[in-house]
Amino acid sequence: MAGADQDSSEHAGLDGARARMRLRVPSVAERVAEELRYQLAEGFLVPGSKLTEATIAEDLGVSRNTVREAFAELAAERLLLRQPNKGVFVATLEAGDIHDVYTVRRAIEVSSIRAGGSPEGIAAVRAAVDEGKRAAAADDNEGLGSANQHFHGAIVALAESNRLNTIMAQILAEMRLYFHKATMNAHFYSDWLQENEQICSALEAGQLERAGDLLLAYLNRSEQQQAAIHGE
Amino acid sequence: MAGADQDSSEHAGLDGARARMRLRVPSVAERVAEELRYQLAEGFLVPGSKLTEATIAEDLGVSRNTVREAFAELAAERLLLRQPNKGVFVATLEAGDIHDVYTVRRAIEVSSIRAGGSPEGIAAVRAAVDEGKRAAAADDNEGLGSANQHFHGAIVALAESNRLNTIMAQILAEMRLYFHKATMNAHFYSDWLQENEQICSALEAGQLERAGDLLLAYLNRSEQQQAAIHGE
DNA sequence: TCTGCTGGATTGTTCAACAATCCAGCGATC
DNA sequence: GATCGCTGGATTGTTGAACAATCCAGCAGA
Numbered sequence: 001m002a003g004a005d006q007d008s009s010e011h012a013g014l015d016g017a018r019a020r021m022r023l024r025v026p027s028v029a030e031r032v033a034e035e036l037r038y039q040l041a042e043g044f045l046v047p048g049s050k051l052t053e054a055t056i057a058e059d060l061g062v063s064r065n066t067v068r069e070a071f072a073e074l075a076a077e078r079l080l081l082r083q084p085n086k087g088v089f090v091a092t093l094e095a096g097d098i099h100d101v102y103t104v105r106r107a108i109e110v111s112s113i114r115a116g117g118s119p120e121g122i123a124a125v126r127a128a129v130d131e132g133k134r135a136a137a138a139d140d141n142e143g144l145g146s147a148n149q150h151f152h153g154a155i156v157a158l159a160e161s162n163r164l165n166t167i168m169a170q171i172l173a174e175m176r177l178y179f180h181k182a183t184m185n186a187h188f189y190s191d192w193l194q195e196n197e198q199i200c201s202a203l204e205a206g207q208l209e210r211a212g213d214l215l216l217a218y219l220n221r222s223e224q225q226q227a228a229i230h231g232e
Numbered sequence: 233m234a235g236a237d238q239d240s241s242e243h244a245g246l247d248g249a250r251a252r253m254r255l256r257v258p259s260v261a262e263r264v265a266e267e268l269r270y271q272l273a274e275g276f277l278v279p280g281s282k283l284t285e286a287t288i289a290e291d292l293g294v295s296r297n298t299v300r301e302a303f304a305e306l307a308a309e310r311l312l313l314r315q316p317n318k319g320v321f322v323a324t325l326e327a328g329d330i331h332d333v334y335t336v337r338r339a340i341e342v343s344s345i346r347a348g349g350s351p352e353g354i355a356a357v358r359a360a361v362d363e364g365k366r367a368a369a370a371d372d373n374e375g376l377g378s379a380n381q382h383f384h385g386a387i388v389a390l391a392e393s394n395r396l397n398t399i400m401a402q403i404l405a406e407m408r409l410y411f412h413k414a415t416m417n418a419h420f421y422s423d424w425l426q427e428n429e430q431i432c433s434a435l436e437a438g439q440l441e442r443a444g445d446l447l448l449a450y451l452n453r454s455e456q457q458q459a460a461i462h463g464e
Numbered sequence: 465t466c467t468g469c470t471g472g473a474t475t476g477t478t479c480a481a482c483a484a485t486c487c488a489g490c491g492a493t494c
Numbered sequence: 495g496a497t498c499g500c501t502g503g504a505t506t507g508t509t510g511a512a513c514a515a516t517c518c519a520g521c522a523g524a
Contacts, residue, residue: 052504053505053506054504054505054506062477062478064478064506065478068301068506068507072301073304076304076305076309078395084256084259084485084507085485086485086486086487099393100393100394100396103395104393107340107343110343111338111342159335159339161335163310163333163336164336164339260507284475285474286473294508296475296510297510298509300475300476316476318475318517318518319474319475
């Protein structure tokens with residue numbers, strides 16, 4: 001669904017030599033959905049605005065039915081909101097949704113990190129931490145943001161559950177939509193760089209309880225920050 | 233998405249007097265999806281079998297495009313599997329999927345129950361327990377199954393997160409599809425009736441840690457049972 | 465036995481049309 | 495002047511048909 005490998009016929013790792021050939025051409029509807037996802041994440045489509053089927057169809061040079069299919073996909077991911085007989089709108093997060101999103105994140109992230117995970121999984125978490133450090137050194141604001149998303153994605157990946165990964169990917173996509181670049185500044189990222197480092201170290205050291213506690217504390221604080229920015 | 237209240241304009245409880253009027257007529261595509269969901273849950277459509285667009289369209293007296301839309305919805309819920317250029321198939325759970333599903337359940341159920349919840353939420357859990365007892369007394373096998381699903385749904389509802397509720401509803405729908413009536417017998421339900429009672433009691437007594445531990449133990453054991461039935 | 469083709473069936477996509485619904489604007493009425 | 499009711503236009507919901515793209519089983523030939 002949201003993102004890359006959704007086909008369950010992967011078998012990666014069994015025959016590592018053979019490059020898994022992904023020559024599948026994505027359908028037009030999928031490409032439309034991908035384009036819209038991009039525009040949403042990039043902030044070109046402001047939350048709350050309406051997307052007219054005919055307009056999008058003409059802009060992208062595809063049929064209205066195809067646009068419809070893409071809309072359905074994005075609505076299932078909560079990126080768009082479909083209001084029957086009225087149209088589809090770019091999703092908006094209300095005050096309550098912030099708590100909602102973080103409730104999901106607390107559930108799956110903390111649970112995943114407490115389960116530990118394989119060495120490769122932990123290495124992926126470490127890689128995301130390093131990625132963040134590099135971005136910080138290069139003063140790459142956008143890179144910082146995606147590094148953080150990779151970090152939390154890697155934590156959930158520890159559980160090695162396709163479903164959890166999908167859920168997390170959607171949640172991250174939602175946050176990308178809502179906290180688009182405008183709200184992200186360097187000051188915002190300053191805190192958790194070291195925090196991710198601590199969490200990762202605890203994880204590597206096998207201190208799963210501590211890692212979970214740190215992560216939980218981070219999520220709680222992050223929620224408060226977001227609520228303060230938007231809610232009041 | 234999967235099930236009832238997806239419209240975020242609920243405001244239930246604020247003005248309890250006014251019956252929340254849901255006079256919205258579901259679209260044809262939604263009704264098709266609902267019909268298919270029913271047939272899936274009921275076991276009329278066996279996992280792995282193929283659903284041909286034209287056939288379904290003719291059977292239900294709707295257009296092929298509409299069936300297509302319903303397919304997309306159910307595919308997003310993992311109830312159907314769409315294989316490009318080949319067709320859609322009733323989803324099948326592989327051995328790994330069992331672990332996958334239970335990983336999600338552990339994450340969100342345990343997290344939800346550990347958070348406590350409102351008195352009304354706890355009352356809903358208690359109601360589900362009672363519902364199970366009544367079904368057991370009446371020797372209502374099917375009723376037992378849905379009572380158990382209500383129980384676990386009520387636990388997740390404690391977190392008061394729409395997203396978690398949606399996720400849980402989907403997971404339960406998947407399980408309904410896979411563990412269709414054939415595999416359910418009275419012996420299967422015998423254990424957890426009292427177990428649900430214990431969990432609920434702990435919850436009511438505010439012993440959240442204990443409630444979480446009991447729930448976690450149950451989920452682990454249940455996963456083993458399912459794996460034993462199917463896996464080997 | 466394997467290869468390669470071929471025909472039929474099914475999906476993917478488009479298009480055009482019409483019904484159903486919503487909404488803004490505009491009088492009519494009290 | 496505010497409300498009601500209507501009306502027309504715009505948009506969504508749904509259909510049916512058409513064609514391209516793809517897959518697959520079966521068959522001919524090496």
